[in-house]
Amino acid sequence: MVITWQREALPGRSWEVRLSVARHFRLIAASLVACSISSIALAQSYPARPVSLIVPAPTGGGTDVFARVLAEIVEGDLKQKFVVENRSGAGGTLGTTQIVAAKPDGYTVGFIWNSPLTTSPHSLNVAYTPDSYRAVMSIGFSSYVLCAQPGFPAKDAQEFIAKLKAPDAKYTYGNDGIGGTMQLAAERIFQSAGVKVRGIPFGGAGETAKNFLGGHVDFYGGSLPPILPHAQAGKAKCLLLTSAAKNPALPETDGLSALALDKAETVLWWGLIVPKDVPEPVFETLQKAFITAAGSEKFKAAMAKQGATLRVLDGKATDALIRTELTALGEVAKSLGIQKKTP
Amino acid sequence: MTGARVAQWKAEVAGGLLLAAIGGFFLYFGLRLPPPDEPGVPGPGSAPIALGVIIALCGLAVAIGGLRKADRSSLDLGGRKQAIALISLVLATALFEPAGFMLSTFTFLTAGFILLGGASWQRAVPAAALVSGGLWLTFTKLLGVGLPYGLIGEILFR
Amino acid sequence: MTSANFLLNGLWIAVQPKNLLLCFIGCFWGSIVGVLPGLGPLAGMALLLPLTFSLDPTGAIIMLCGIFYGAMYGGSTTSILMRIPGEAASVVTCIDGYEMAKKGRAGAALSIAALGSFVGGVLSVIGLMLVAPRLADAMLAIGPAAEFTILLAALGVSIFAASGPLLKTIAMIALGLVLAMIGLDPLTATPRFTFGSLNLSDGLSFAAMAIGLFGISEILMSFSQTITERPQAPKLREMLPTKQELKDSAMPTVRGSFIGFFFGIVPGVGHIVSTFASYAVEKALSKHPEEFGKGAVAGVAGPETANNATTGAAMIPLLVLGIPAIPVTAVLLSALTIHGVQPGPLMIAQHPEIFWGLIASMLIGNFMLVVLNLPLVGLFVSMLRLPYGFLAPTILLVCIIGVYSIKASGFDLMVMVAFGILGYALRLMSFDIAPLLLAFVLGDRLEVNFRRALTISEGDYGIFLKGPAAQVAVAMVIAVTIGVLILKLRRWKAAA
Known part of the structure; x- marks a missing residue:
């Protein structure tokens, strides 16, 4: 049961009082409210109170840091608090579900990475599709990397793939978990190149790095930051990125272009989404503020320090990116035999 | 007992x-x-x-x-006290999100002070108001924890 | 420059007024979030993380580490006073710490915990200074196979630490292990026992379970007991530990420091493993093992020391390898990278001021914390003077808020209540619930590493004996098994 009523408290500022019995009923209530509130009045005052910025990742990860730096810059611009709330769990799908189901008034927005939007839907039963949220913008990407032990007899991507193709080749690589973006990124390349490597799933890139450095798996597969210092210290030989282009943080490492496999590119990227029915003026305000913030020197520096590449896209372009990636990764997951599993 | x-x-x-x-x-x-x-x-x-x-x-x-x-x-x-403690705990947790922090905790504390502690109405009500208000301020303002507002919270704080 | 020079340099950095102030803010804030159930170092750090963006990297990490240390100190308070474990590391303290409080020795228990934490903290920082690179190599040598075997040894130890009958203890361990399997299978992403609920896909919340099993069940128990079996507020002059109590806690503190530091190499679950191990060792060495579970001083001093000593060791993977082993060090990592400092094999050479400044500030922070915590003992204990009819509903409420604050999940509240009822029932029938919680924490890594090792070896069980780390681990399991058997036999003979 949902009781919703509203009244004009101050001229030009509407507010409402609500009693929601269950969280997912909020969506219905909210769409009722959204229809009745004059959206012009809302835009003039937005944001009139603190905005919740939901991050479906744990505190301290790359996604969380980007969200916090962005929030700080946007706060100064819009003169309102953006409170970062970490809602991690189920590969980010838990928090994403909350963002999508939130009241579309612009006071709940979500800062996400691509995995819960384009990867998880292939292995988990999620309650959203690209039609149930709206992408506001995206900030850029970071590629995954495959590294071998320092003594591995290959010096570039070509030789690496050649070694994997050898008839007696029998190697293991660590990844971030089955059905995760990293695994799909790696398998997509292996498939295109026609090689087979035994995947060993770990709890995250840090754990993979630890097991790779200890010699328990042959190759490291994961994001750049955990392996970067070890590559610099000569403890790892990084041979192939999952992006088409090279990365300035690892200038010696080939991108997929070196193998003419540009089309198999899978990267990790970040962006802002809101529930579908957010009023247009609010959407515009958010898009403008976050695109400006992402272009600031302060944010550029934060991106560079994490080895990420700045590439700011607006809502429309981000939405297109999500849809293409969702389809492409769906095909990889299907060919790997990953299916939606029910208990 | x-x-x-x-x-x-x-x-x-x-x-x-x-x-x-x-x-x-x-x-x-x-x-x-x-x-x-x-x-x-x-x-x-x-x-x-x-x-x-x-x-x-x-x-x-x-x-x-x-x-x-x-x-x-x-x-x-x-015995009786365990039953009271358990039932009020179940009610308070079940109503925590839908009814909001203020209503559920105030009712829970008042009931607890009277039924478990044997306090009088005159003492239980102000004590419950004080404790729930104090906890609300500590957790939301000082520690930045998001607690469910509910009806009363929306009127008072939003 | 020698290490001593570096340390002096570090001390000079740490005593800069700004860094001292940041260290104090961190310790103070950490103590607050540590005392509140549910909120832990992670929540405290998340809140102050944006603040560190405007600090220099040394100051930022000094403050964040202070929170980590402070929360570990504060974590024992609710365990001792209310039998509510703030986090996995203080489960063991609930056992004898709370029993001491029932005897009116809450003040002594809190003081001993604070002193033990101080000694453990300082010794582990010294260890960090001396053997960090070597310990880092040992950590790398532990692969999935060796990790599985080590965790198996830890479970064996908990059988000895438990107070209930053997059959019931094994049942509790198996139950804890299987409860850990609820959620998405980490290796195949298959949902297990979730029945389609996203709430269950990450498994049951440890905090909700632990607060339910210990805290809620204790309040339900206390209403059927006579008034003397509730925690008693000590008289003012009985606040401090007696000479005998200090004497009884001296050796456990020293042993706890070493156990804690070396169990820090166990990935991810070092804190809970080291506390259980210390408890078992103290029980095994004690002349009065029957006192354990009834308020033994050594049962508080050893584990509390081990807990804080593990904290120092937990910093090693971060500082030497740049790999965070636990979520807390992941926050420290991002605080450093945001400033362009990349922890890893080159950090000590490239940024000696951060490494040595941090080491020095940890020493200072531990000193600050013991000075800060000892006077607070009186304040915390005075809460026990409140009438129980007032205290009990308030404690229940703080449990609710604490559990809710972790993930803002109404579902976790239901988990807490359900486990409160389960804990009450189990305790009525003299099942020991501590092994259940230990098994729950270890279960995930135990199963996953077993399967991961066999995935690497393609089903060959020989991998559990491959490499020095795995062999040492197997030797450990054998030693533990024999040790437990001998001690059980000797006790059994003595009783006969």
């Missing part, structure tokens, strides 16, 4: 059977999980199946031990 009592051996039998049922539950649903991808490497169901069997066997052993027990002592299951 004493409440409902039950013979020790009966409790052991009931507890053992409950444990065996829990083991059976994990065994049953564990068998329905997908089989291992390759032979020799345990799959998602392997460990739950093994543990389900161990729990079930332990439960049965406890139940049999209870049957053979010569001890005639009895067990205090709890």
Whole structure:
């Protein structure tokens, strides 16, 4: 049961009082409210109170840091608090579900990475599709990397793939978990190149790095930051990125272009989404503020320090990116035999 | 203060059977999980199946031990106060999100102070208001924890 | 420059007024979030993380580490006073710490915990200074196979530490392990026992379970007991530990420091493993093992020391390898990278001021914390003077808020209540619930590493004996098994 009523408290500022019995009923209530509130009045005052910025990742990860730096810059611009709330769990799908189901008034927005939007839907039963949220913008990407032990007899991507193709080749690589973006990124390349490597799933890139450095798996597969210092210290030989282009943080490492496999590119990227029915003026305000913030020197520096590449896209372009990636990764997951599993 | 009592051996039998049922539950649903991808490497169901069997066997052993027990002592299951504490706790947690922090905690504390602590209305109501208000301020303002607003919270603080 | 020079340099950095102030803010804030159930170092750090963006990297990490240390100190308070474990590391303290409080020795227990934490903290920082690179190599040598074997040894130890009958203890361990399997299978992403609920896909919340099993069940128990079995507020002059109590806690503190530091190499679960191990060792060495579970001083001093000593060791993977082993060090990592400092094998050479400044500030922070915490003992204990009819509903409420604050999940509240009822029932029938919680924490890594090792070896069980780390681990399991058997036999003979 949902009781919703509203009244004009101050001229030009509407507010409402609500009693929601269950969280997912909020969506219905909210769409009722959204229809009745004059959206012009809302835009003039937005944001009139603190905005919740939901991050479906744990505190301290790359996604969380980007969200916090962005929030700080946007706060100064819009003169309102953006409170970062970490809602991690189920590969980010838990928090994403909350963002999508939130009241579309612009006071709940979500800062996400691509995995819960384009990867998880292939292995988990999620309650959203690209039609149930709206992408506001995206900030850029970071590629995954495959590294071998320092003594591995290959010096570039070509030789690496050649070694994997050898008839007696029998190697293991660590990844971030089955059905995760990293695994799909790696398998997509292996498939295109026609090689087979035994995947060993770990709890995250840090754990993979630890097991790779200890010699328990042959190759490291994961994001750049955990392996970067070890590559610099000569403890790892990084041979192939999952992006088409090279990365300035690892200038010696080939991108997929070196193998003419540009089309198999899978990267990790970040962006802002809101529930579908957010009023247009609010959407515009958010898009403008976050695109400006992402272009600031302060944010550029934060991106560079994490080895990420700045590439700011607006809502429309981000939405297109999500849809293409969702389809492409769906095909990889299907060919790997990953299916939606029910208990 | 004493409440409902039950013979020790009966409790052991009931507890053992409950444990065996829990083991059976994990065994049953564990068998329905997908089989291992390759032979020799345990799959998602392997460990739950093994543990389900161990729990079930332990439960049965406890139940049999209870049957053979010569001890005639009895067990205090709890009385009125436990029932009150439990029911109010269940209500407070169930209403925490829908009714909001203020309403659920104030009601819970008032009821608790009166029924468990034997306080009078005149003392319980202000104490409950003070404690719930203080906790609200500590957690939301100082620690930045998001607590459910609910009706009263929306009127007072938003 | 030698290490001593570096350390002096570090001390000079740490005593800069700004860094001292940041260290104090961190310790103070950490103590607050540590005392509140549910909120832990992670929540405290998340809140102050944006603040560190405007600090220099040394100051930022000094403050964040202070929170980590402070929360570990504060974590024991609710365990001792209310039998509510703030986090996995203080489960063991609930056992004898709370029993001491029932005897009116709450003040002594809190003081001993604070002193033990101080000694453990300082010794582990010294260890960090001396053997960090070597310990880092040992950590790398532990692969999935060796990790599985080590965790198995830890479970064996908990059988000895438990107070209940053997059959019931094994049942509790198996139950804890199987409860850990609820959620998405980390290796195949298959949902297990979730019945389609996203709430269950990450498994049951440890905090909700632990607060339910210990805290809620204790309040339910306390209403059927006579008034003397509730925690008693000590008289003012009985606040401090007696000479005998200090004497009884001296050796456990020293042993706890070493156990804690070396169990820090166990990935991810070092804190809970080291506390259980310390408890078991003290129980095994004690002349009065029957006192354990009834308020033994050594049962508080050892584990509390081990807990804080592990904290120092937990910093090693971060500082030497740049790999965070626990979520807390992941926050420290991002605080450093945001400033362009990349922890890893080159950090000590490239940024000696951060490494040595941090080491020095940890020493200072531990000193600050013991000075801060000892006077607070009196304040915390005075809460026990409140009438129980007032205290009990308030404690229940703080449990609710604490559990809710972790993930803002109404579902976790239901988990807490359900486990409160389960804990009450289990305790009535003299099942020991501590092994259940230990098994729950270890269960996930135990199963996953077993399967991961066999995935690497393609089903060959020989991998559990491959490499020095795995062999040492197997030797450990054998030693533990024999040790437990001998001690059980000896006790059994002595009783006969």
